[in-house]
Amino acid sequence: MEQRAEPRRRGRPRGANRDDTKARILEAAAAEFGERGYEAASIRSIARRAQVDPSLVHHYFDDKSALVAEVVAVPLRPDRIVQGALDGPVEELGARLLRAVLAAWDNPKVRPAATTALRSVIGQGPAARMLREFLRREIMLRLATRLGDAGDAELRAELAASQVVGVIMVRYVLAFEPIASLPEDEIVARVAPALQWHLTGTGPILDSALAQAQNSAHDE
Template sequence: MARRSGRRPGNPDTREVILRAARDAFAERGFDRTSIRAIATSAGVDPALVHHYFGTKDQLFLATIDIPFDPQELLPQIAADGIDGVGERLVRTFLRVWDSPAGTAAAALFRSAMNNEWTARLLREFLETQVLRRATGLLEIDPAEAPLRSSLVASQMAGMVMVRYILRLEPLASAPPDMVVAAVGPTVQRYLTGDLGQLTGAPERPAGG
């Protein structure tokens, strides 16, 4: 009997085919503008098969960059006690993840993003849609200020990755977590809730205007 053409049936290679199609789609169009149906069409499979292998679009996106932790599990824990003290809780959780075996995989992804624009796009989409957007939503930060505040937090944490885990610059590289939390937590807290001056205010009017 002749083999029917059409969508690709499930087989051991199907998962990787879907992943390749998803990586290309997320890197080219971003998370918000990419649909499961479009990924399925590109991979030559039925959308139900994508859900079978990966579940939701969020789960598929995490699989494309092979991130070793799920923000949907960590962020509610950080935000559970409200906005007060969230800077220290965020830094403490960050250190716990990066100081664990999962940090090795995360560091590899960070290094790859610095040298590969395609990986950088995926990592940027991950930070914007899966981490920063969720965090500011859970903390009910003013939507008008959320992008700036979250990007400032990201700059602090990315700097921590570079100095503590990539360059391993002492004494920060081997500083006890409690010391790092005490030093960095208040800065992250200010980025989230403090006065940022003219960065979040209206532009000044010229004198006499």
């Protein structure tokens, strides 16, 4: 007599199967991100590859961002850091964003894995592509959305991100002194005004040529 295949179980797994199921989901996520990139991969496609119900993926992971953090083994959620910084007056966004990033990277439990992930971003291959898409989708576009309907919102967000990444590289990856040992408050005091300028066009203009160009553009 032909035996019928056991139906795929929905919901929460029981007993020792939990660790195996989570590992299978992570393996499937890594494969999906590698083949399709962060944008194209979906919870459903990951669940299909892992041969589990999509609700089971959500049981272990809140969303795709959580899956990325687990796949690259970084105890850091850049999307949550940015989302926390976005809450509050936009006029203070630069300082909030920079403080949040510095606080995360100053955590000794986070920094080694985060440094490895950052180096991966500037490399080649599927992992680098996945991380770049993730950062653009979950950080750049969130920042741009917060900046409103300005036609150059994405450009502003990318310029601001370039400032933050530059600080991270010099302070934590290259560990150049004196920035590597500079107190957080001093870094914020020196960098946040430029960061805020990129984000909103407010704050001190550091280059007289840029100021002249801005005034000319407004006069047209």
